Amino acid sequence: MTQDALKKAVAQSAVEHTLERIDADSIVGIGTGSTANFFIDLLAAHRGKFAGTVASSEASAQRLKEHGIPVYDLNAVNEVVVYVDGADETNPRLELIKGGGAALTREKIVAAVAKEFICIADDSKWVDHLGTFPLPVEVIPMARSHVGREIVKLGGDPVYRQGVVTDNGNVIIDIHHLHPIGSARALEEKLNNIVGVVTNGLFALRPADVLLLGTPDGVKTLRAEG
Numbered sequence: 429m430t431q432d433a434l435k436k437a438v439a440q441s442a443v444e445h446t447l448e449r450i451d452a453d454s455i456v457g458i459g460t461g462s463t464a465n466f467f468i469d470l471l472a473a474h475r476g477k478f479a480g481t482v483a484s485s486e487a488s489a490q491r492l493k494e495h496g497i498p499v500y501d502l503n504a505v506n507e508v509v510v511y512v513d514g515a516d517e518t519n520p521r522l523e524l525i526k527g528g529g530a531a532l533t534r535e536k537i538v539a540a541v542a543k544e545f546i547c548i549a550d551d552s553k554w555v556d557h558l559g560t561f562p563l564p565v566e567v568i569p570m571a572r573s574h575v576g577r578e579i580v581k582l583g584g585d586p587v588y589r590q591g592v593v594t595d596n597g598n599v600i601i602d603i604h605h606l607h608p609i610g611s612a613r614a615l616e617e618k619l620n621n622i623v624g625v626v627t628n629g630l631f632a633l634r635p636a637d638v639l640l641l642g643t644p645d646g647v648k649t650l651r652a653e654g
């Protein structure tokens with residue numbers, strides 16, 4: 429099976445999970461990236477069954493609108509029933525690295541609001557310990573050098589993602605050589621405490637609730653281990 433076939437399979441499974449949780453008034457949170465794009469395209473067939481969506485990026489909002497699916501400002505909705513998004517890495521605790529597509533801040537906000545966070549990923553994203561994938565950090569532009577120096581003090585190797593500006597007008601620093609991350613929660617907090625950091629791509633303080641993992645043997649439904 430190709431990686432795209434695995435992504436499509438988990439997206440289809442996420443549509444089925446979503447349909448079990450929504451009614452005509454529901455708002456669905458929508459992630460960003462190629463796996464989330466499969467989810468958007470498959471969800472479009474059911475667009476009359478829920479009130480609308482909130483999106484974690486301008487790109488996803490655009491794709492939703494092209495399907496005729498309403499997109500709301502998060503401030504205009506009372507509740508997000510479920511948030512469906514991909515990941516760059518997941519461990520057995522369903523702690524994630526996200527932000528390969530630079531959408532980490534809005535992703536983290538929608539995940540924080542959602543009652544349930546369903547992560548969809550092919551099995552290339554499954555790891556015992558996070559940190560092989562460079563950890564994205566969204567940074568206020570004037571703080572880029574300062575944040576880089578602080579990351580070095582934490583033992584990371586910061587690399588400025590050239591030419592990328594986030595939907596919030598900020599820049600991305602990717603932290604290399606963190607593997608294996610011991611306590612993802614502790615590192616998430618330390619990075620958040622650096623002045624000039626907007627968000628980092630560790631989703632450990634708010635991990636996924638459910639992981640739909642695409643494997644050649646089918647889609648596995650996993651919940652966080654201890």
Ligand code: 5RP
Nearest residue numbers: 461462463514527528529531
């Ligand atoms: C975007 C993300 C994506 O969820 C992550 O990069 C996975 O992307 P893909 O589904 O294309 O593999 O965090 O910021």
